[in-house]
């Protein structure tokens with residue numbers, strides 16, 4: 280361990296981190312902790328402990344060197360074993376080379392490691408450690424595409440996912456502005472649970488589509504929503520969010536109907552089901568006509584409401600309440616059970632990932648896949664067209 284305060288090192292590190300656009304991404308969003316463990320996975324990191332008043336402390340961390348951040352009062356402390364190495368109001372970790380990375384874990388919760396490239400900032404927010412990863416957009420996307428897309432697919436699917444994830448990240452980069460970062464690491468923004476995994480196919484798909492985004496007719500980022508499987512029909516945005524979104528419409532998707540998550544079945548106790556309908560929506564359970572309708576609800580196409588709009592029970596609410604894979608299902612009553620036969624997985628708006636994977640497998644190119652799912656979008660390589 281070398282303890283230094285050499286401005287020369289600072290200059291070398293800072294100058295080496297000026298790359299393309301970088302985004303601050305919150306890691307461990309929703310995880311409350313006052314301790315974080317870090318191990319330098321590869322390369323070198325310069326750790327800077329900032330003090331309210333005074334000169335920052337800098338420490339150079341080498342590959343496999345490790346330590347633990349802990350909160351003490353209003354300060355963050357960095358320990359190696361039982362030795363207190365540095366203390367400050369907030370810390371920065373600056374990578375030496377672009378592929379250097381840090382392995383993070385939350386010792387109080389699990390030993391599971393999450394590796395990320397780029398720089399880091401640690402601060403105390405409401406008595407918890409807030410970890411931010413400042414990462415170049417394209418490097419972030421390599422992580423997102425592998426988290427959101429998984430492995431074993433064809434290149435044109437990964438290229439498609441890279442373009443819609445890039446567009447989404449840029450369109451929503453102010454989503455967490457009030458919290459001091461651009462995006463979180465969860466599905467709320469896009470899953471970014473680890474750095475790129477180094478598969479050439481994913482990395483080259485991101486690289487080969489660099490700067491490509493989808494725009495609407497006004498030059499704004501196109502709303503590139505996506506989900507796992509639409510169940511054979513994409514969902515109108517107003518069924519999910521109560522309002523239409525220009526350029527996004529419902530249509531029949533023939534590519535996803537024989538895929539892994541095309542259908543699902545779930546049984547729910549009839550008493551639980553009717554209790555929810557009666558207490559929340561005053562469903563007239565004693566009315567013979569309504570009761571007869573409840574016995575067997577079948578719908579070929581997506582509907583906004585269960586049974587009939589007159590009862591005012593959104594399919595979306597049933598999905599939320601009973602934790603269903605989708606809001607596209609039939610419901611039949613048998614032996615005091617409600618048997619749900621569902622289609623698809625996810626909100627159903629925009630691009631259907633399993634459909635896009637199938638198209639890629641059948642040889643479609645990424646621009647054909649994008650035009651199929653987002654017929655109103657313009658595929659743009661030209662940054663000057665974009666209205667920020």
Ligand SMILES: [Zn+2]
Pocket residue numbers: 454455462463464465467468469
């Ligand atoms: Zn978020």
Ligand SMILES: [Zn+2]
Pocket residue numbers: 508509510511512532534535536631633634
């Ligand atoms: Zn689909």
